[in-house]
Amino acid sequence: MTHANAVTCLGGEQTTLQPFDTPAPGPGELLLDLRVVGFCGTDMFKLVTGAAAPGTVLGHEIVGEVAAIGPGVEGFAPGDRVAVPHHVPCGECALCRRGAETMCDTFRENLLFPGGFADRILVRPRATAQAAQKLPDHVSDEAAVFLEPGACVLRSVHKGELPREGGLAVVQGGGSMGLLHLLIIRAALPGTKVLVVDPVAERMELAVSLGAAAAAPPGEAAQAAVGELSEGLGADAVFDTVGGAGPLRAALTLSRQGGTVVLFAHAGPDEPADFPINDLFKFERRIVGAYSGALGEQREVFDLLRSGALDPTPLVTHRLPLDRFAEGVELVRQRKALKVLYTPSNGKDRD
Numbered sequence: 001m002t003h004a005n006a007v008t009c010l011g012g013e014q015t016t017l018q019p020f021d022t023p024a025p026g027p028g029e030l031l032l033d034l035r036v037v038g039f040c041g042t043d044m045f046k047l048v049t050g051a052a053a054p055g056t057v058l059g060h061e062i063v064g065e066v067a068a069i070g071p072g073v074e075g076f077a078p079g080d081r082v083a084v085p086h087h088v089p090c091g092e093c094a095l096c097r098r099g100a101e102t103m104c105d106t107f108r109e110n111l112l113f114p115g116g117f118a119d120r121i122l123v124r125p126r127a128t129a130q131a132a133q134k135l136p137d138h139v140s141d142e143a144a145v146f147l148e149p150g151a152c153v154l155r156s157v158h159k160g161e162l163p164r165e166g167g168l169a170v171v172q173g174g175g176s177m178g179l180l181h182l183l184i185i186r187a188a189l190p191g192t193k194v195l196v197v198d199p200v201a202e203r204m205e206l207a208v209s210l211g212a213a214a215a216a217p218p219g220e221a222a223q224a225a226v227g228e229l230s231e232g233l234g235a236d237a238v239f240d241t242v243g244g245a246g247p248l249r250a251a252l253t254l255s256r257q258g259g260t261v262v263l264f265a266h267a268g269p270d271e272p273a274d275f276p277i278n279d280l281f282k283f284e285r286r287i288v289g290a291y292s293g294a295l296g297e298q299r300e301v302f303d304l305l306r307s308g309a310l311d312p313t314p315l316v317t318h319r320l321p322l323d324r325f326a327e328g329v330e331l332v333r334q335r336k337a338l339k340v341l342y343t344p345s346n347g348k349d350r351d
């Protein structure tokens, strides 16, 4: 048993940093010392909606250093740097066999204990065996921490079914997930032009500096930019990282006939959609959801990170110790931060 700090939910948005008992690794498990953990939109959603039960430790985008290995673990040694996602599908059920791995019942089980916002994290056997990646020296913590969110985005990009060459993708929202879409599309499908739609000038500038063909505020300017970039055709795929009925309508307007809208964000609880059904039927459009990333996407993103084709590190704007958790949440809420990474707590209490 080790004693280490974790950011623990108290109900609603309240959290506290408190010591947590983490057992020694059992068969097939890894015990990690935290190096960095990313703050994700889903963490924000769970805090804001009060979906996190008291006692929960959120956080799931982690890079750690192996502190101890359980019996039977192969391929890892103390001191190795490791990135590991918290969700891994079973690979065998009816949904997994149909390619809907992220809908697998087993997938939603959290394989990180107590959670990512903790100085010490136990990695469960299925994640250790199938998903944990030992990091080569040239892959930094700041890049590797994008393994999990990168896999989610890559699944979204796959669902967009962009052409191999010459396609136009629109990304609605220039926050960290929107810009990660931009970087991953540019890495995986370099022949694709990307337009980023966001009302904030700074974010539009950043998008262009990160490889967007153009950036525009929502509305007529976005419509005009799509027309220009596609010779009037419309976008092959629109990725909505904003969420809700309004952005969905806008996405449909920007998509070409026969094109795809991929939903990559929470809408309000029970918020209904509102768009002309004939926009789908008569013009063969598709609206698809993308939830999380499966093993294939996790591995593919790791390859992009390892080869250097994907460098998400410009998205990291803040690094704070876990002691300053609430400060990071506030920075994201006020849109003063893109990606916030937390580092181990200052008052590390270990024995």
Ligand SMILES: [Zn+2]
Pocket (backbone or CB within 6 Å): 040, 041, 042, 043, 060, 061, 148, 149
């Ligand atoms: Zn996430």
Ligand SMILES: [Zn+2]
Pocket (backbone or CB within 6 Å): 089, 090, 091, 092, 093, 094, 095, 096, 101, 104, 105, 106, 107
């Ligand atoms: Zn399954």
